[in-house]
Amino acid sequence: MAKNITVYTTNTCAYCAMVKRYLDTKGHAYKVVNLDEYPDQRQKVIEMSGAQTVPVTVIENAGSDAPNITVGWNPGKLAAALAA
């Protein structure tokens, strides 16, 4: 199923690098929103994820309303979200 993937990151976040590496190794294309470059997106991330942390990975499936949101570097949860 077609997926739109967005990874919210900051310049200094090592766990964000892990999420990007994971998606790269699994062959998924994704968009990166760096909150240091787009600080106006910070509030949106807090509202979406309920957390004040990055990485936040948002996976939208075509035809589905509710995106899957993974907070932090959690390969098990990412794998499940990508398989859904």
Add this chain to the structure above:
Amino acid sequence: MVGAGPSSLAAAVYTAREDIETLLLEKSVIGGLAAITDKVDNYPGFSQGIEGLKLAEQLQAQAERFGAKIDFAEVLGVSDEGEYRIVKTDGGDIKTRAVLIATGSDYKKIGVPGEAEYYGKGVHYCATCDGAFYRDKRLVVIGGGNSAVQEALFLTRFATHIDLLVRSSIKASEVLQHDLQAAVDKGKITVHLETHTGEIVAENGRVTKVTGTKDGVKTEFMTDGVFIFVGLLPNTHFLEGSGVDLDEVGLIKTDEKLRTSLPGVFASGDVRSGATMQIASAVGEGATAALNIREFLENKKPTLYS
């Protein structure tokens, strides 16, 4: 190699460069705690210091250049099966001749009410990850060692003011204490010594204050978030029952060749009993372990007539 922090990445540079098939298994972050440290100022070779993430990326790229492989996996146990070691992971068993355990440490929890409930939502252990969410906010940082002081200094980039709660006295290096004093003089950080953290309190799901006691008197610190750096916990729980001997705090005991009590299993870096908890030492131990592993493998190598 269990873990992909500086120690095992350094070991991998040596082993992979000598054509020893090398696989690193990491469950968390490549580069370990070094990767989530804002700035590494005392690693030789970088006159102006280097960002922890950049150092980790360089170590990783160097190990991979020589052919080391890094996989995402959690190691659940290690056992000795004679000629081979079996590394049990969440993705299946791996049969190997030699194992290096370089799993380092994780930041300790303090175990106060509110800490687990608001993790990631006002309670944090990674300043470089989450500091940016506290621009123009007040923060509490808990701890008095190198990490606490260094990360509190990093957080002054974002926060208007930081209360640093220290259970006893500041134990950070002289250089960091000097920088801390400068931040105190500028009014960015207030240090509270002999202060025990009691509870992290939230209202409507948002952290609002930290309670504590000083000299038996209850105190409160109004805050928007809490960063905790109160020491390190060795990542050795997976070795329970493996036959790898640990010391009284859970660090791995080794001999002068960095061999553990389990044949063919070596340990290096912060997870090793007697480690100095420095990246430079961890990297040096990684190189030493790699050379000892090579020696071990050469002695193990079956000859034509064996």
